[in-house]
Amino acid sequence: MKTSTFARAAAVALTGFAVAAPGTAFADIKDYEFQLVAPTVQVGPDREFTVRLLNKKTGKPVPDAVIFATRLDMAPDAMEEMVTKVVAVPAAEPGSYSFKARFSMEGRWQLSLGAKVQGETGTVDNKLVITAQK
Numbered sequence: 001m002k003t004s005t006f007a008r009a010a011a012v013a014l015t016g017f018a019v020a021a022p023g024t025a026f027a028d029i030k031d032y033e034f035q036l037v038a039p040t041v042q043v044g045p046d047r048e049f050t051v052r053l054l055n056k057k058t059g060k061p062v063p064d065a066v067i068f069a070t071r072l073d074m075a076p077d078a079m080e081e082m083v084t085k086v087v088a089v090p091a092a093e094p095g096s097y098s099f100k101a102r103f104s105m106e107g108r109w110q111l112s113l114g115a116k117v118q119g120e121t122g123t124v125d126n127k128l129v130i131t132a133q134k
């Protein structure tokens with residue numbers, strides 16, 4: 001109880017600060033998120049998929065992010081040990097990031113992404129679920 005009251009007070013204080021300083025950019029790494037362009041792929045080798053990195057505040061795609069970690073496994077279907085290799089491939093447009101991988105089994109695959117955004121401290125850590133279909 002004490003903790004949540006404190007958190008609420010802190011949130012109010014932060015909001016007050018933001019309002020008191022208009023025109024100042026409060027960019028935060030939490031304002032960025034990856035979204036899947038398409039939620040499904042076909043089962044098989046060399047399947048390509050694309051994510052878009054968005055700045056949630058502006059709604060704009062963010063180019064030139066450095067993706068330093070990827071993992072694709074079947075954790076959502078209780079097969080975390082079922083891991084497949086992810087290879088980056090050229091993307092069609094700025095702010096999009098494309099990969100290819102072998103989806104050997106039907107079901108839900110979890111894509112974990114770690115990324116650095118130009119000019120921001122911290123990292124974007126997102127987990128997205130891609131469904132492989134026959």
Ligand SMILES: [Cu+2]
Nearest residue numbers: 074079082105
């Ligand atoms: Cu599996």
